[in-house]
Amino acid sequence: MGSTSDLPIMEKAAQFLNEMEIPFEMNALSAHRTPEEVEKFAKGAKDKGIKVIIAAAGMAAHLPGVIASMTTLPVxxxxxxxxxxxxxxxxxxxQMPPGIPVATVGINGALNAAxxxxxxxxxxxxxxxxxxxxxxVSLKNKITKANQELASVSYKFKTN
Structure with a gap:
């Protein structure tokens, strides 16, 4: 992530990966303030066994693109x-240039990224x-349960 101020959003990704028992790293790396550290991470990620990089950033949000420019791993x-x-x-x-793709999720979409x-x-x-x-399946079951609970909600003109 670009800074630790992104942690409240990125915790959703960390919690999901942890729940799925997938090893992961969390780093604060700034494309603007620590470019050498970003380069070291991006160029060394594959050798460390990293398979996919999730990069979060706000404002100018250069971190994902900079990382993508330095690795063949999906970002x-x-x-x-x-x-x-x-x-x-x-x-x-x-809006990445040709040859430097970054898959992008919605704003604050850390869970979907994970x-x-x-x-x-x-x-x-x-x-x-x-x-x-x-x-x-658990997502499906959650909605099924919610609908069962809604069935017990009563309104004068509710038909189901």
Whole structure:
């Protein structure tokens, strides 16, 4: 993440990866304030066994693109709402030049970034595929339960 001020958003990704028992790193790296550290991380990520990088940044939001320019690993950008309702970060991340793709989730979409990263990893790992399938079933069950609870809510003109 660009700074530790992004942690409240990125904790959703960390919690999901932790729940799925997927090893991960968390780093504060700034494309503008610590460019040498960003380069060291990006160029060394593959050798450390990292398979996907989730990079979160607000405002100018250069971190995901800078990382993507230095690695062949997939990079998922999470635009952080730190100014202009996060639109500045969203546009900065999504408008990458040809040859430097960054998959981009919605503003503050850390959980979706973690799910997408896991889906990428799961293409080569059946145990991770199973965890994702179970997670998707749990989402379905959550909605089914919610509908069952809604059935007991009574209004004079409610028909179901």
């Amino acid at each position: 998922i950008g999470v635009p952080i709402n730190s100014s202009l309702d996060g639109m500045d970060a969203l546009l900065a991340i999504v 799910i997408l990263a896991l889906q990428m990893i799961a293409t080569g790992d059946e145990s991770v595929q199973k965890k994702l399938a179970d997670y998707k």
